[in-house]
Amino acid sequence: MKPSLILINPWIFDFAAYDLWSKPLGLLYLASQLRTLGFRVHLIDCLDVYNPLMEEIGHPKKPVRRQYGTGKFWKQTVPKPSQLSTIPRTYSRYGITPQIFIREVKRVKRPVAILVTSLMTYWYPGVFEAIQLVKDIHPNVPVILGGIYATLCTGHARSNSHADFVIPSPGQFRPMELYQLIKKIIPDFPIKEKLEPLSPYPAFDLLTKIDYVCLLSSSGCPFGCPYCASPYVSPPFFRREPLELFEEVLFWHKDYNIVDFAFYDDALLADSVNHISVFLEGVLESNLALRFHCPNGLHITYIDRDIADLLYKAGFKMIRLGLETTDTKLHRDLGRKFSEGEFEGAVTHLKRPGFTTNQIGAYVMVGLPGQTYDQVAETITYVGKIGAVPYVSEYSPIPHTEMWEEAVKVSRFDLESQPLFHNNTILPCWNGDVFGELTTLKKMAQDIRNKARNK
Ligand code: SF4
Known part of the structure; x- marks a missing residue:
């Protein structure tokens, strides 16, 4: 059986966020390449506006969608971090609820690793929350953090994120590096002798719906x-x-x-x-x-x-x-x-x-x-x-x-x-x-x- 990986696009925690053609393109490229390398990839997109479970629970604020695929995200108001307590703005978690995230993570039975991406440096609370929740569910599975925050604030991420590995700039451009890392951290990982050519297209097909x-x-x-x-x-x-x-x-x-x-x-x-x-x-x-x-x-x-x-x-x-x-x-x-x-x-x-x-x-x-x-x-x-x-x-x-x-x-x-x-x-x-x-x-x-x- 193919080894499973969970790939996570975490929440945005911010005063405002708008979906202006926002997709985790680097992660989708990576997903596509990892599939080609022989993995079974499970994408959890915390910013998925079409998540069927969100529709099912009847979340009160259905995001308004606008022209050409842009629009609002799901959101829940959350307490501001203490450092931002004096800012006179409401702070929110943008994306699906943590409960639904947990359900999504539990669906994947035995992942060999969990890969979490990151974007803006100040959105790291969403990254940390995702890491903490996946570690509660799969305590022995290595968590690898990459993406922009991990690249720009590597020291902060290594000291505070609780990811097992923080790799700056691993993105779509260096999938082999990630592959080697996975082989290193999982000693009994089945080593592929011959690699197929990498797929050129990002794995948009893993999204619930492609606008x-x-x-x-x-x-x-x-x-x-x-x-x-x-x-x-x-x-x-x-x-x-x-x-x-x-x-x-x-x-x-x-x-x-x-x-x-x-x-x-x-x-x-x-x-x-x-x-x-x-x-x-x-x-x-x-x-x-x-x-x-x-x-x-x-x-x-x-x-x-x-x-x-x-x-x-x-x-x-x-x-x-x-x-x-x-x-x-x-x-x-x-x-x-x-x-x-x-x-x-x-x-x-x-x-x-x-x-x-x-x-x-x-x-x-x-x-x-x-x-x-x-x-x-x-x-x-x-x-x-x-x-x-x-x-x-x-x-x-x-x-x-x-x-x-x-x-x-x-x-x-x-x-x-x-x-x-x-x-x-x-x-x-x-x-x-x-x-x-x-x-x-x-x-x-x-x-x-x-x-x-x-x-
Ligand atoms: S360096 Fe950055 S801001 Fe300047 S033109 Fe290039 S992408 Fe735009």
């Missing part, structure tokens, strides 16, 4: 923004063959009827002529009615007339541009990823084929060390004037980034010893009246969006 599929056409990013962990977390920049990517889309569309696809790329449009344009031309030739989404944002500097045309015709519904700020000095400090006039040019190019104001969003950063309220307010206003809509993106300080030391220096919280303080809701590096000013800025952005929507 959409997340795609990775490239990994890593050629830029190196001082606030971003991509250079540390992701392997060196690499890209998949565009036609092979198109094959994947065809597979999901034909076998699973999927029409919505969300790109998880950090730099989707880099060298577009040789990469994403080739893929999009394939989509156009196929005449399939597909929809594409880019929650991570697109680089302004790469938007020209041709790519704007292709994005529109191929079925992109919402464009998100990484504007960050219009403040000249701050823009330079953040890596100057586009030149003067390029944002305006990008909006013009996007509108030409038919994108409306409402469909062109620009991410505006708030809460960077040294940033002021006026700088953010001016940027928000500017976005509206240019004919796009602003989305406020709160800065979260991240270990191993270039900006980390400065963040530690200016923050009113002890960022180094407590990852809970990396939470972007509390704007840890903002010197002003956090909740008053942030609420005003968000309202400014919302007003511009409402106006664009009602036009």
